[in-house]
Every structure is written in structure tokens, then in C-alpha cells.
Amino acid sequence: MNTNKPIKKKAPFLNREISWLYFNERVLQEVADETVPLIERIKFLSIFSSNMEEFYRVRVATLTRLANLNDKAKELLGFNPKKILNEIKNIVVKQERKFEQLFKATxxxxxAQNRIFILNESQLNVARGQFVREHFRDxxxxNLVPIMINPDxxxxxxxDRRLYFFVRLSRKSSSKSEKYALIELPANLPRFLVLPETNGLKFIILAEDIIKYCLDDIFYVFNYDVIDAYSIQLTRDAELDIDKNVSDKFIEELRASLDKRKKGKPMRLLYDTEMPFEMLSYLISKLKIEAESLIPGNRYHRFGDFIAFPNVGxxxxxxxxxxxxxxxxxxxxESIFNKLQERDYLVNLPYQSYDYIILFLREAAIDPKxxxxxxxxxxxxxxxxxxxxxxxxxxxxxVVNCLVELKARFDEQANIFWSKKMEEEGVQVNYGLTNYKVHSKICLVKRMEKGRAKYYANLATGNFNERTAKLYCDHSIFTAKKEITDDLxxxxxALNKKTVVGGFKHLIVSPLxxxxxxxxxxxxxxxxxxxGKPAYMILKVNSLADEGIVQKLYDASNAGVKVKLIVRGICTLVPGVRDYSTNITVISIIDKFLEHARVFIYGNGGKEEMYLSSADLMSRNFEHRVEVGFPVLDxxxxxxxxxxxxxxxQDNVKARDVTRMNNNKYHKNNMKSKIRAQVQTYNYLKNKHQ
Structure with a gap:
């Protein structure tokens, strides 16, 4: 093979939004996997649904804006947004059909085989009906106040994302005196009600079916004998419109922008396909929603709530x-600081306890030094x-200097709350930088020892968040090495002065x-x-979408570098293409825990180097965020x-091959036994550290 063959045609890049949909398809595969416990499969339905909501609120919203650009702007983008939106619609409709089939048919x-039944309003016997009606009234x-629709x-x-019933009130004797109404389901309303058990059979009913059973209790003041109700859910544009000047008014601007988020442009209307055509037509005309934003669904929406589906079995x-x-x-x-005098320590989350990070901070809080x-x-x-x-x-x-990134999407409200709380208690809070999100996960402790300052650090691939640390696979390193602490x-x-700097000796810091x-x-x-020497790279990230990096990896493949990629989500690189990526393989692992770590390994002519990072290989991580990558020196x-x-x-159970076919086939290899990486990792760490 001539590795120096010039590349003439345009390099292959998969559109990032389409790639993301193939990732969400992998989540749906977990629902179909019979080896996954049943309640966990329901939770994967929930994850798929929540992912799709955010995709429409952010990515589809952005594409919709881009679709209004002129042809010259589209040339600069490298793709036609309207064409991509159409492709998205086709893929999403197919995925929603598969979603519905998996839920209903599987x-x-x-x-039911496990003696658990989800009942709807038409399946209640007299006793259970009475129980449901009493619960509804109590x-x-x-909490329900219907809004009567006035055509004038x-x-x-x-x-945004709230559940509604679109209701039609009519009489059997006449169709001319119809009335329409909306019922909003309160956000804090428990979604599931466990009904009394009968002969070892367990029953669950959803809040919307309880309401449908009791519609006559809501509309008793009207003289109608037919009440039809169908669920709908609107997803709106969620992108913030914030003045980038970080000033004293920044938090108030952010609050105002969060309020606007609730009223963004409609991006997607999920509707029950059982809804009569004339009702749907009326709704579409009133909402002024585009045809491409209509997504047929089943009777249940906001499936994100199914993450809390009760296990009564x-x-x-x-x-x-x-x-x-x-x-x-x-x-x-024992003092962690004393331990770090000798060597670095690694915590592999969620397999190992997050308590070590809390203990590190707790010791720093009480240590007089x-x-x-x-x-x-x-x-x-x-x-x-x-x-x-x-x-x-x-x-x-x-002295506690805490930089809180208020622009962390969908966590702004919580971050504002904690920032105010810390300020009230004497913590010096920095609200981030003007033009960059601070996405790094770093902590540095200054300790006076024998009259001199000594520094101890924690650097991680994931957030300082003990809740997500139980679900996300990340690496967190404790170190006192001067190579790291001097750069920190x-x-x-710089960060405490609201600036960014470059020129670090050991850290890899965005955006410079x-x-x-x-x-x-x-x-x-x-x-x-x-x-002529062996060369290789092993890169693990959540997403790979930066064109410059993709082109570099194509160059490396053409030069004979063996490139192994582990990419959980978006991957715009297309492996296995002649003259571009024949030396590149890509796998994606979806399993019990969310693979979140960013790991970069370089062969370096036999002197292998390894870096961990807070950054994925996306343009935003290079240019619009403060990210920190760091060498693993121990x-x-x-x-x-x-x-x-x-x-x-080696995973041949939960790894999927990412290929130009985008069919998410499970990865096969020459291993004689089944290798499931997350199980293997837990057992390995258990044996090594017990």
C-alpha cells in the first residue's frame, strides 16, 4: 500500500446530528437486549426519550435557525440544514416506531410474564376503579384546572416538555356543539400509582390514565356526554440568548433567559396517534407548527419519568x-496529604467510592496547615x-476560591442556587469567564509545611458531583507532583482574574x-x-466531531498509524474508508454505567504516553471552553x-462497531470467552484493591 498517496477527493465526514441519532439508536438497543434486566430496559427507554428531548431543544433548534441562512452561508456550513432536518425527521419517526413497538409488544x-400489569382507564374493574377515583379526588x-379553548x-x-391532554367535549346527539379544552398535568404529580395486589398479580396505572378515567369529575359542570382526551407534549427551542458580558447583572440576565427558555419556538409536537384527524388539524392550526415538527407517538409521552418506574416484582x-x-x-x-507525598492515587468511578474526593476536601477544610x-x-x-x-x-x-460555571446547560438554576449559598457563607465565588465556559474538573489545595507552601491536586475527567459519580465512568487522580501543581x-x-493563559509545561489547556x-x-x-517503526494511538472520548482532528486522524491512518477509537456518542469520522481511514477502528460501549472518561494514549516509539482530560474532541472543547488535559505520570x-x-x-458483549454502514452491529473479536468491560473492570479492581 502506498501510504503517501495524495488525497484528492473531499474527506468523508458524517453529519454530527445524524451520528448522534445513531448513538441514541444504541441506547434503544439496550431496550431490545433480553440479557438486560426488565426494569433496566424500561429505564433505557427513559434515557432514549430524555436524550431525544434535549436533541430537539438544542440541536434541532439550532439547525432550524441555520435553515434560514442564504445559500452562501450554507456553503460555509458544508451541508444543507433543510436536507439534514428532513433526514432527522425520517430517522426519528422510524426510531419512535421502534420505541413504541418495544414498549407495547415487548x-x-x-x-405480564412477571405478573406485573400496566392498566389504562378502560381496564379497571369496579374495585380498582373505585380505588383510582378516590385517589384522584384526594x-x-x-391540582387540575382545565383551560377552555375560545376560538375567538x-x-x-x-x-416546554409539559404533558397536556387535548380534550374534546361533545354530545352523541349533535357534533355541532363541540368544545375544546386543555388540561396540564402538574410537573410534581407522581407519574405512577401502584394499585392493590390481587392473587399475586401487581398492577400499576399512570397519572394520565387516572385522569382519563375521571374526566367526568373534571367537566361535570358541562352538559356533555362524550369526552375524548389525547396526550400531547411540546418541545421548545432551549438555547439561551445571553449577553456575553459577565457583569453584576449576569445572574439576573441568566434568570431571565431561563424564563425565556420556557417560551422558545416549538421544535417538536409529540401526539397520540389515536387522536382523530380533525382534532389534530385544529391543534396544528392553533399552534402554527410546521409539518416537519410533528412526531407521531403513543398514548404516553415524557418517557423520561420512566427512569423512576417502580419495581413491584x-x-x-x-x-x-x-x-x-x-x-x-x-x-x-489517615491523611491523604501524607499519602500523596509518596505517590499518586487513582479513583475509578463509579467502581470505587467517591467518598475519597469528599474526604480530600474535608481534610483540606479542617487541616490547620x-x-x-x-x-x-x-x-x-x-x-x-x-x-x-x-x-x-x-x-x-x-481562602476558598470557587469558580462556578453558570452556563452549564440545564444546570444553570442549581448552580445559581449553590453560588449564592456559598457566597453567603464566605466562599469567594467566581462566576466564570466572559467568552468561555469553564469545563475543567480541577482542584488545588495549598498547605504550609515547614514554612513552605506545598500543593496537592485532584484532576478528573468528570464533575465534582457525587450523584453522577454513581453512574458515570470517570477517572479522578490525586497528585502532589510539582509538574502538575506548578501548572495548576x-x-x-489566571482564572481567578477572569482570564485565560497558555504556555503550560505539562497541562494541555483550552482554548489556547x-x-x-x-x-x-x-x-x-x-x-x-x-x-518504519510501529506507531499507534488509542483515544477514548464521548464525542468526536472536530473536522481538524478528524482530518489529522485520516492523515495518521494514511501514514500507517494504527488508530483505535472508543467513542460513546457522536463520531463524524468514518472508519474503514480506502485512502482515508483503513487503519482506524471505532467502537462504542453502552452498558449499565455511562462511559464518560476521556483518555488519550500515544505509542511514542515504545515510550507510551497517556493523558486524561475534561475535553472531548469537538470544536467547542478546543475553542470555546477552558478544558484541562493532564499527563498520567505515575x-x-x-x-x-x-x-x-x-x-x-476487548469487549464483545456491549461494544458496537461504528462503521460507514451505521448499523450498530455488536463488536466481535477472536476472544474465546465473553468480555464485558464494565463487569471485567469491577472484578479487576476488586481483586487488585481488596
Whole structure:
């Protein structure tokens, strides 16, 4: 093969939105996988649905704006937004059909096989009907206020992602005196009601079916004998429109923008396909919604709520709880700072306990030798132990500099709350930078030892969030190595002044250094390959969508560099294409936990180097965010991560091949036994650290 053959035709790039839909298809595959416990499969339906909502609120909303650009602007984009929107609609309709089929034909039947039944309003016997009506009158009725539709007045504003019933009131004797109404289901209304058990049979009814059963209790003041109700859900444009000047008014502007988010342009109307055509036509005309925004669905929407579907059956219907493992060498009653004098320590989440990060912050908060804590926070847990530790540190007289990224999408409200709370308690809160999101996950502690400052750090691929740490696979490293802490001092000094700087010796920091550093690391492998020596890269990310990086990886493949990619979500690179990517393979792992770590491994001519990062390989991570990548310098830590990555490359149970066909086939290899990376990783860490 001539590896120096010039490339003449345009390099292959898959559209990122289409690639994302293929990722969400992999989530739907978990629903179809009979080896996944039944309740977990229902939860994957929920995840698929929540993913799709966000996709429409953000990505489809953006494409819809771009569709209004002129032809010259479309040339600069490299694709026609209207064409992509049509392709999205076709794929989504197929996925929604598959979604409905899996729910109705598969999961409902399997629930029945386990003596669990989801009943609707037409399936209630007298006793259960009485139970439901009493529950409705006691718990639900007072929360419902129907809005009667007046044809001479504007149609009521539908809230983003809320569930509604579109109701038609009529008489059997005449169709001319119809009335329409809307019923909004309160957001805090429990979605599921477990009914009394009968002969070992378990019954569950959804809130909307309870309401449909009791419609006559709502509209009793009207003299109608036919009441039809069909569920609908509107998804709106969720992009914020914020003045980028970070000032004293920034938080108020953000609050106002969050309020606007609720009233964004309609992006998608999910409707019950049982709704009569004349009702749907009336609704469309009143909402002034485009045809491409109509998505036929089933009787149940807002499937995100099914993440809390009650397991009224056996424990075997869910994954067994994963007991967090210990980290050998770290103990709750021994100083972490003293341990870090000797070596670095790695916490592999969620397999190992997040308590080590809390203990690190807690020790910093109470240690009289600690004088200062610097930390960046992106997404915070509801009852954040991280924030509590920082507040206690401030109360104990430490200088606590906390940068909270208020622009973390869909977590803005929580971040505002915690920022105000910390400020009230004496923490010095920095609300981020003007033009960049601060997405790094870093913490630096200053400790005075024998009259000199000594620094200790925690750097991670995931957020300082103990809730998501139970679900997301991330790596978190404790270190006291000067190579890292010296660079972190420089970085925090800049961030605390609301600026960004470059020129770090060991850290890879966006937006100034990351692209050039990544390019140089790839170029080094290309140079090694061209010299006739083995060259390789193993890169693990959530998303790969930056055209510059994709082109660099194509160059590396053409030079003979073996490139193995583990990409959970978007991947615009197309592997296996002659003259571009014959030396590139891509797998995606969807399993019990969300693969979230970013790991970059370079062969370096036999002196393998490894970096972890908060950044994916997307343009925003290089140019519009403050991200931190960092070398893994401890040999033992590096080997442990390398072993975990090897399990993932060997996975032949939950890994899918990402190919030019985009058919999400499960990855096969020459391994004689089944390798499921997440199970293998847990057992490996259990044996190593017990």
C-alpha cells in the first residue's frame, strides 16, 4: 500500500446530528437486549426519550435557525440544514416506531410474564376503579384546572416538555356543539400509582390514565356526554440568548433567559396517534407548527419519568447494586496529604467510592496547615457534599476560591442556587469567564509545611458531583507532583482574574494550547510511522466531531498509524474508508454505567504516553471552553488505566462497531470467552484493591 498517496477527493465526514441519532439508536438497543434486566430496559427507554428531548431543544433548534441562512452561508456550513432536518425527521419517526413497538409488544408482555400489569382507564374493574377515583379526588383533582379553548381568543401557550391532554367535549346527539379544552398535568404529580395486589398479580396505572378515567369529575359542570382526551407534549427551542458580558447583572440576565427558555419556538409536537384527524388539524392550526415538527407517538409521552418506574416484582428485574470498592492505600482515618507525598492515587468511578474526593476536601477544610483551596465546579449534585466541604473550609478560615460555571446547560438554576449559598457563607465565588465556559474538573489545595507552601491536586475527567459519580465512568487522580501543581497554580491565578493563559509545561489547556498540542502528538506518531517503526494511538472520548482532528486522524491512518477509537456518542469520522481511514477502528460501549472518561494514549516509539482530560474532541472543547488535559505520570496509575482501556477494546458483549454502514452491529473479536468491560473492570479492581 502506498501510504503517501495524495488525497484528492473531499474527506468523508458524517453529519454530527445524524451520528448522534445513531448513538441514541444504541441506547434503544439496550431496550431490545433480553440479557438486560426488565426494569433496566424500561429505564433505557427513559434515557432514549430524555436524550431525544434535549436533541430537539438544542440541536434541532439550532439547525432550524441555520435553515434560514442564504445559500452562501450554507456553503460555509458544508451541508444543507433543510436536507439534514428532513433526514432527522425520517430517522426519528422510524426510531419512535421502534420505541413504541418495544414498549407495547415487548416490555408490556414481559411485565405480564412477571405478573406485573400496566392498566389504562378502560381496564379497571369496579374495585380498582373505585380505588383510582378516590385517589384522584384526594390527590389529583385539586391540582387540575382545565383551560377552555375560545376560538375567538389566542390559543393558550403550551409550556416546554409539559404533558397536556387535548380534550374534546361533545354530545352523541349533535357534533355541532363541540368544545375544546386543555388540561396540564402538574410537573410534581407522581407519574405512577401502584394499585392493590390481587392473587399475586401487581398492577400499576399512570397519572394520565387516572385522569382519563375521571374526566367526568373534571367537566361535570358541562352538559356533555362524550369526552375524548389525547396526550400531547411540546418541545421548545432551549438555547439561551445571553449577553456575553459577565457583569453584576449576569445572574439576573441568566434568570431571565431561563424564563425565556420556557417560551422558545416549538421544535417538536409529540401526539397520540389515536387522536382523530380533525382534532389534530385544529391543534396544528392553533399552534402554527410546521409539518416537519410533528412526531407521531403513543398514548404516553415524557418517557423520561420512566427512569423512576417502580419495581413491584423481584430484585432480579434490576441490576444488582454495585458496592463501591476501596482504593488500596487510602484510608478514612489517615491523611491523604501524607499519602500523596509518596505517590499518586487513582479513583475509578463509579467502581470505587467517591467518598475519597469528599474526604480530600474535608481534610483540606479542617487541616490547620491548609490555607487555600481553589476549585472549578460545572455540575453540582442536589445536596452537594462538595459544596458543604467548601463552606466549612471557609468557616474554618481557609481562602476558598470557587469558580462556578453558570452556563452549564440545564444546570444553570442549581448552580445559581449553590453560588449564592456559598457566597453567603464566605466562599469567594467566581462566576466564570466572559467568552468561555469553564469545563475543567480541577482542584488545588495549598498547605504550609515547614514554612513552605506545598500543593496537592485532584484532576478528573468528570464533575465534582457525587450523584453522577454513581453512574458515570470517570477517572479522578490525586497528585502532589510539582509538574502538575506548578501548572495548576498558574492556571488558577489566571482564572481567578477572569482570564485565560497558555504556555503550560505539562497541562494541555483550552482554548489556547489544546489544538496545537493534540496536532503535535498526532504528528509525532505520523513521523514515527513514516520512519518504519510501529506507531499507534488509542483515544477514548464521548464525542468526536472536530473536522481538524478528524482530518489529522485520516492523515495518521494514511501514514500507517494504527488508530483505535472508543467513542460513546457522536463520531463524524468514518472508519474503514480506502485512502482515508483503513487503519482506524471505532467502537462504542453502552452498558449499565455511562462511559464518560476521556483518555488519550500515544505509542511514542515504545515510550507510551497517556493523558486524561475534561475535553472531548469537538470544536467547542478546543475553542470555546477552558478544558484541562493532564499527563498520567505515575507508572502504577498509568498501568491501571491501561488495563481498563484494554478491557474496553476487548469487549464483545456491549461494544458496537461504528462503521460507514451505521448499523450498530455488536463488536466481535477472536476472544474465546465473553468480555464485558464494565463487569471485567469491577472484578479487576476488586481483586487488585481488596
Amino acid at each position: 416490555l408490556i408482555n414481559e411485565l 390527590k389529583i383533582l385539586s 381568543k389566542p390559543f393558550p401557550e403550551l409550556k 423481584s430484585k432480579e428485574l434490576e441490576y444488582a447494586p454495585t458496592i463501591p470498592l476501596k482504593v488500596a492505600g487510602l484510608h478514612r482515618t 491548609v490555607t487555600e483551596i481553589n476549585i472549578t465546579l460545572y455540575r453540582l449534585a442536589e445536596n452537594s457534599k462538595v459544596v458543604n466541604a467548601l463552606i466549612n473550609a471557609a468557616k474554618n478560615g481557609k 497554580q498558574k492556571l488558577f491565578k 494550547d489544546s489544538r496545537s498540542k493534540f496536532y503535535s502528538l498526532i504528528d509525532r506518531e505520523i513521523k514515527i510511522a513514516k520512519s 507508572k502504577e496509575v498509568r498501568q491501571e488505566i491501561r488495563d481498563i482501556i484494554e478491557f474496553q477494546l
